[in-house]
Amino acid sequence: MTALRAVHLQRRPRVRPWQLVAVPVASIAAGLAVGAVFLTLTGHDPTMVYPAMLSAAFTTWFGFTDTLASATPLIGTGLAAAVAFRFGLYNIGAEGQLYAGAIAASGVALALGEAVPAPAAVTALLLAGVAGGMLWIAVPAAARAWLGTSEIITTLLLNYVALYWMRYLIFGSTSFWRDPTSTNFPQGKPIPASAELAELGLTRVHLGLGVAVLAAVLVTLVLNRTRLGFHLRVYGDSEAAASYAGINVRRLVLAVLLASGALAGLAGAGEIGGRAHALDPQGLALGLGYAGIIVAALARYNPLAVVLVAVLLGGVRNAGTALQSLPGGRVPIAISTMLEGAILLFTLGGELFIRYRLRFGRGQGAATAEDLESVPVASPAEPTTR
Amino acid sequence: MSGQSASGARRSGADAASSAEAPVVEARGVGKVFPGVTANAGVDLAVRRGEVHALLGENGAGKSTLASILCGLYQPDEGTVLVDGRPVTLRNPRDGLARGIGMVHQHFRLVERFTVAENIVLGDRRQPLVLSAGRVRSAMVELGERYGLSIDPDARVGDLAVGEQQRVEITKMLYRGVDVLLLDEPTAVLTPQEADALFTTLRAMAADGKAVVLISHKLGEVLAVADRVTVLRDGRVVGAVAADATDRHQLATMMVGREVDLSPRRAQSPPGVAVLDVRGVSLRPPGRPARLAGVSLQVHAGEVVGVAGVAGNGQRELAEVVAGLRAPTEGTVVVAGRGTTGRGARAARGAGLAYVPEDRLGTGLAPSLSIADNLLLTRPLGFFVDRRTATADARCVIERFDVKATGPAAAVRGLSGGNVQKVLLGRELSDSCTVLVVASPTRGLDVGAIEFVRDLLDERRRGGVGVLLLSEDLDEIRALADRILVLFEGRIVLERAGGDADLTELGLAMAGAGA
Numbered sequence: 021m022t023a024l025r026a027v028h029l030q031r032r033p034r035v036r037p038w039q040l041v042a043v044p045v046a047s048i049a050a051g052l053a054v055g056a057v058f059l060t061l062t063g064h065d066p067t068m069v070y071p072a073m074l075s076a077a078f079t080t081w082f083g084f085t086d087t088l089a090s091a092t093p094l095i096g097t098g099l100a101a102a103v104a105f106r107f108g109l110y111n112i113g114a115e116g117q118l119y120a121g122a123i124a125a126s127g128v129a130l131a132l133g134e135a136v137p138a139p140a141a142v143t144a145l146l147l148a149g150v151a152g153g154m155l156w157i158a159v160p161a162a163a164r165a166w167l168g169t170s171e172i173i174t175t176l177l178l179n180y181v182a183l184y185w186m187r188y189l190i191f192g193s194t195s196f197w198r199d200p201t202s203t204n205f206p207q208g209k210p211i212p213a214s215a216e217l218a219e220l221g222l223t224r225v226h227l228g229l230g231v232a233v234l235a236a237v238l239v240t241l242v243l244n245r246t247r248l249g250f251h252l253r254v255y256g257d258s259e260a261a262a263s264y265a266g267i268n269v270r271r272l273v274l275a276v277l278l279a280s281g282a283l284a285g286l287a288g289a290g291e292i293g294g295r296a297h298a299l300d301p302q303g304l305a306l307g308l309g310y311a312g313i314i315v316a317a318l319a320r321y322n323p324l325a326v327v328l329v330a331v332l333l334g335g336v337r338n339a340g341t342a343l344q345s346l347p348g349g350r351v352p353i354a355i356s357t358m359l360e361g362a363i364l365l366f367t368l369g370g371e372l373f374i375r376y377r378l379r380f381g382r383g384q385g386a387a388t389a390e391d392l393e394s395v396p397v398a399s400p401a402e403p404t405t406r
Numbered sequence: 407m408s409g410q411s412a413s414g415a416r417r418s419g420a421d422a423a424s425s426a427e428a429p430v431v432e433a434r435g436v437g438k439v440f441p442g443v444t445a446n447a448g449v450d451l452a453v454r455r456g457e458v459h460a461l462l463g464e465n466g467a468g469k470s471t472l473a474s475i476l477c478g479l480y481q482p483d484e485g486t487v488l489v490d491g492r493p494v495t496l497r498n499p500r501d502g503l504a505r506g507i508g509m510v511h512q513h514f515r516l517v518e519r520f521t522v523a524e525n526i527v528l529g530d531r532r533q534p535l536v537l538s539a540g541r542v543r544s545a546m547v548e549l550g551e552r553y554g555l556s557i558d559p560d561a562r563v564g565d566l567a568v569g570e571q572q573r574v575e576i577t578k579m580l581y582r583g584v585d586v587l588l589l590d591e592p593t594a595v596l597t598p599q600e601a602d603a604l605f606t607t608l609r610a611m612a613a614d615g616k617a618v619v620l621i622s623h624k625l626g627e628v629l630a631v632a633d634r635v636t637v638l639r640d641g642r643v644v645g646a647v648a649a650d651a652t653d654r655h656q657l658a659t660m661m662v663g664r665e666v667d668l669s670p671r672r673a674q675s676p677p678g679v680a681v682l683d684v685r686g687v688s689l690r691p692p693g694r695p696a697r698l699a700g701v702s703l704q705v706h707a708g709e710v711v712g713v714a715g716v717a718g719n720g721q722r723e724l725a726e727v728v729a730g731l732r733a734p735t736e737g738t739v740v741v742a743g744r745g746t747t748g749r750g751a752r753a754a755r756g757a758g759l760a761y762v763p764e765d766r767l768g769t770g771l772a773p774s775l776s777i778a779d780n781l782l783l784t785r786p787l788g789f790f791v792d793r794r795t796a797t798a799d800a801r802c803v804i805e806r807f808d809v810k811a812t813g814p815a816a817a818v819r820g821l822s823g824g825n826v827q828k829v830l831l832g833r834e835l836s837d838s839c840t841v842l843v844v845a846s847p848t849r850g851l852d853v854g855a856i857e858f859v860r861d862l863l864d865e866r867r868r869g870g871v872g873v874l875l876l877s878e879d880l881d882e883i884r885a886l887a888d889r890i891l892v893l894f895e896g897r898i899v900l901e902r903a904g905g906d907a908d909l910t911e912l913g914l915a916m917a918g919a920g921a
């Protein structure tokens with residue numbers, strides 16, 4: 021009780037724009053600080069590791085382009101989560117939709133073969149990815165729209181179905197996707213060169229990055245400028261208000277979830293066409309779909325911020341790989357996963373400080389925790405008077 | 407109408423206490439400043455045993471702040487609080503309770519997952535380590551009988567209706583032995599029937615020698631239940647008067663600071679053609695009792711038809727069927743000659759209907775969207791939304807309706823109740839509608855805003871709009887309606903002309919007598 025008396029939370033009267041930036045930045049710093057503790061405990065020197073990470077991820081041309089390549093799928097899955105979460109539709113299934121997009125994209129590319137000219141093949145590959153992602157979310161979306169079934173459960177469970185289906189397509193001896201020349205360890209059949217996404221010079225950056233950024237711009241435009249975006253914002257704020265205005269809520273739910281699946285599927289197609297060039301479980305199963313949720317949350321579901329956050333997180337992931345070959349000693353790749361987790365935890369915790377501030381000493385005005393009686397727990401429906 | 411049942415007991419308590427006796431609690435020159443606002447300045451208030459003392463004022467006048475100072479939640483920046491004539495410093499609500507002062511806040515402070523009895527003893531340091539359920543129970547039974555506060559001690563607070571939760575709060579304070587009970591806008595969350603029951607309780611407490619401070623901005627209830635009234639405006643006391651030496655008009659003028667006209671308004675010219683025709687509308691959810699049963703009514707151009715009824719008797723359903731939000735099981739709705747039955751909200755709007763729902767924030771408006779966006783809510787939109795025009799339109803509405811807001815980009819949830827209603831009316835009334843459905847348009851608003859809304863609806867009526875006004879507040883209905891229908895259990899049980907409707911007759915019909 022006495023400890024509570026000293027510090028308490030007070031609602032900020034107004035949230036200023038700089039707080040929206042300062043809080044995430046402070047959260048990331050806090051995440052890195054926690055990481056430093058772990059590094060020290062495991063016998064590494066943070067003052068060596070962090071600069072090395074920085075150069076591996078951002079401050080060298082090679083590192084930075086690699087970071088952009090790692091960020092590309094994260095933009096897609098980040099957008100997938102952002103468009104859905106923002107309106108209270110929790111698509112946890114970007115992971116599975118990404119696999120489905122990858123399966124569809126590689127299937128179409130393989131079926132078209134070498135004969136088709138590159139622009140047509142690439143377009144077909146990307147569209148197939150979109151279609152695959154949409155198909156994978158179609159059933160959860162319909163169940164949510166008509167039956168009100170929680171999309172959280174259905175999309176999550178379908179992730180496992182997609183993962184095992186993809187494995188089956190690679191390992192199955194009669195599978196169209198399997199590379200017949202890989203006799204000792206099964207692998208996906210490489211897609212024809214015409215369907216590969218163009219790369220920037222000698223780097224690993226590919227056309228998928230441009231497509232992903234374009235998608236982010238498009239999503240922003242739709243949300244801010246169009247009728248659909250307006251209706252979505254109304255729906256996201258109050259479903260009752262949407263119904264009152266005569267907005268077809270069912271159609272909105274379908275549209276949002278299908279768009280979310282499409283964006284994740286697009287990320288899958290980008291990975292096939294731009295990086296793996298074949299259906300490849302090792303390369304895909306990095307939790308890109310789940311990482312997209314982290315990206316979206318850090319970006320506060322803002323599509324343009326998703327791009328920036330994806331680059332940041334892509335850098336952390338990319339540095340994790342690079343660190344293993346650090347001359348000073350082997351830094352485990354798990355460090356980057358740990359940092360990702362720490363940053364997420366601090367950012368989600370930091371959200372609280374955007375809306376509230378800490379007050380020390382006795383407070384006035386706010387209902388303090390000093391007295392159980394003054395803690396508002398149950399309150400009647402907000403009266404219309406103010 | 408509220409409080410009639412209580413007025414019998416009225417003032418007997420006040421006579422018992424001699425007026426020479428020192429006030430049980432008193433504020434002298436109390437001031438309180440919040441960042442940027444002076445909530446109280448030089449406030450004097452004296453509350454005596456045996457009286458119901460009303461603290462009247464518009465929203466933001468400083469009523470809650472003053473009460474919070476008296477109960478120890480806030481500390482005054484200047485001035486003193488006296489209890490039984492002696493200056494005291496109340497550092498927190500526990501100090502207040504120790505001196506016999508307790509407050510029931512607008513937002514209840516109960517633990518939903520606890521039972522009623524557990525909530526009542528919560529935070530009471532007189533309780534032994536092991537709670538004796540029997541003692542609490544018998545005390546509750548005794549208080550319940552004395553003051554008409556019956557509640558099941560074993561019910562979970564989260565399962566109770568708002569009115570019952572309020573009784574828990576009051577019982578809790580009485581159980582703590584308060585002599586002074588402050589209630590902050592207790593009727594804001596109550597139905598008129600529940601409010602009447604509360605007033606009976608308050609009168610019983612006064613008759614028992616307790617002091618009751620009733621915070622309100624409703625003139626009717628203040629006049630019906632209080633012995634004395636202190637009026638606050640902009641943080642200052644405008645005056646303190648005896649309830650039987652004043653009237654609505656004087657109180658409204660003191661409260662608002664200018665003359666307010668709340669007299670009834672009626673149509674000046676005979677009604678025109680029927681613009682809304684509802685025939686035989688029924689709504690029967692499968693396996694449950696009918697919500698509407700064969701309702702027929704017509705609204706003519708230039709006429710206000712009031713539908714009175716206690717909440718839950720089908721008004722909301724009727725409004726939603728007319729507005730196209732629900733399809734009736736049977737019957738037809740015709741808006742300005744066009745059949746709109748079950749064809750959705752857009753079809754009804756397309757035919758010339760506008761709808762102001764009772765739930766303004768959440769249904770009529772999207773709370774976190776801006777004023778500009780909310781004004782677009784029911785407009786037909788092209789593929790692209792034209793932000794610039796929307797912002798300009800919002801500026802017009804803000805100016806024309808004198809909405810207090812930082813600008814078109816302000817979120818509506820940050821506005822006060824009156825301004826929220828202005829935004830909603832600004833959208834629904836600026837369309838060239840022929841039929842207007844409004845539900846409880848002045849509920850929860852303060853006097854100045856009520857006058858504004860009534861004037862606006864009256865102006866629409868004179869402009870030839872047919873208005874369907876649904877409300878459970880007879881004062882609201884009688885102030886505007888040319889014809890009054892009473893809805894009881896989904897049926898129209900009474901129809902009267904607005905001018906000569908008898909209050910008792912309407913009240914009985916609403917309660918189902920003779921239906």
Ligand SMILES: Nc1ncnc2c1ncn2[C@@H]1O[C@H](COP(=O)(O)OP(=O)(O)O)[C@@H](O)[C@H]1O
Pocket residue numbers: 385386406440441443444445463464465466467468469470471472
């Ligand atoms: N805790 C607070 N912090 C800042 N301003 C407040 C606080 N409480 C009330 N106010 C301001 O003080 C004024 C009086 O408020 P209040 O006492 O709640 O009025 P009432 O109860 O009469 O509606 C208002 O302008 C309100 O905005």
Ligand SMILES: [Mg+2]
Pocket residue numbers: 466469470471590
């Ligand atoms: Mg108040």
